[in-house]
Amino acid sequence: MSTLLRLGKNILSYPSISAFAQDERVVRVGRTLVSYYYYIMPYMALVFLTSNALSEENFEPFWPIAWTAWLGLDFAATTLTIKLFFCLVSVAAIFWHDRRFMRVLVFLALWQIHALESSFGAVNHQWYGWLYTSFIFTFLPDLWRKESFESRRLFLFLIWSAQASIALLYSLAGAHKLLAAAGQFVLGEIHGFSSAAFSYLVADWVLKLQHPAPLAPYIIDYPYIFWLPFALVPFFQLFSLWIMVRPRLQKLWASGLLLLYFGIGLTMGISFHPLALLVALLFFCSPFSAPYRSWWEFVGDLPIIGQLYEYLIVHRRKST
């Protein structure tokens, strides 16, 4: 029982932010990560500027941009104002992201442009991750001018929180997939673990989206070839939050998520590139990630497998 309790405590103990805050390298990498986040903001502005020429006919202003109606701005003026605001702020943020007011402006600009993009009948979900991260970063302490242990600790914790806000989304996606698979299994339907599931999913989405997807014909004809990776996706996503308590897995996990995006693009023709870029940035440039010294350390960090491995070691030690 005590072994199980110890293991449980071990699982729940997330990395000590206090210990990280004493490490100069970690703090430096954290600062670099925040800078990179704002350095690529003009690129995101460019994405918004060039992606859509949305039409006025379907324009139903989403509530965060209701102020444009109060000011009497028409569609063209609304679009121009918000896009211009985001462009200017994103460029200014390259130089002044160390100032809180600048980070608040970036969040406001992103919030406004996301609301504009979501004013055509459906909320644009791709940008939620950017919104959450920008919001969390507005609370970053001023580590660029005044450093203390407390401010370092808060700084690193907020970076951890931004990463965790993204990991949470993937865990939720995995949880929904598993719940849906269980529900469809009970109803006797084709479910997430059926051998034909992938072909049904791809056929339906390719028809819905009417996008070209290079691998779609092969998946539809030979779904069983890709059955194993497809069936593992929900588990892989579900355990995304695990990388927040075992941060050395972050780069590997992020690589897996990027592979997943490549897979979705090739099989269904759907692009998630804003979210993929954010995943790459937050986890490949993570201050908490460190290399493994041995394979056993890596195995010990894996969810379930690692806990079993750890349990076996503890059990063997106790018995000797």
Next chain:
Amino acid sequence: MAYRVAKMVVLATFALYALVAINLRGPLQDVYPIFSWSLFSLIPNPDYRFTIEVLEARGEKHNPPLRFSESKALFEGINQSPTQYTPRINRLGRALINNNAREVAEARAELEAVFGEEAFRYQVVMIYADPVDYWKSGSYRVVNILEEFASDKQP
């Protein structure tokens, strides 16, 4: 903001987010700014579903009717994906089945907005479709033509 306070606020927010998101099912997947993240969760099975077939749009008559799944070109003018209109079509189909006139009017207005000031004539149909068969053969079984509509902007 103290570290301990931040920790409590962040963890409580995440817990609340997860609680709300996991309970968001069906067509209502957003409680802005929370999204369920239920993406590709349900495997589409062979089933009855609603769709539209376009009889006239953008000044062009279609005979045989243009299937919604082949209508992407109609949406290119407004830079939108036809997928975004699937929930509206489902809403219209359900409203017709339930004889809910108010709901029909609202769903029509949403759907027809895509064509702006141009003439648009279409029929709402209930079909039985197996996604894989449909993809391979390009055909589905029309169970019932529920209604034919012409937008208010007819010349």
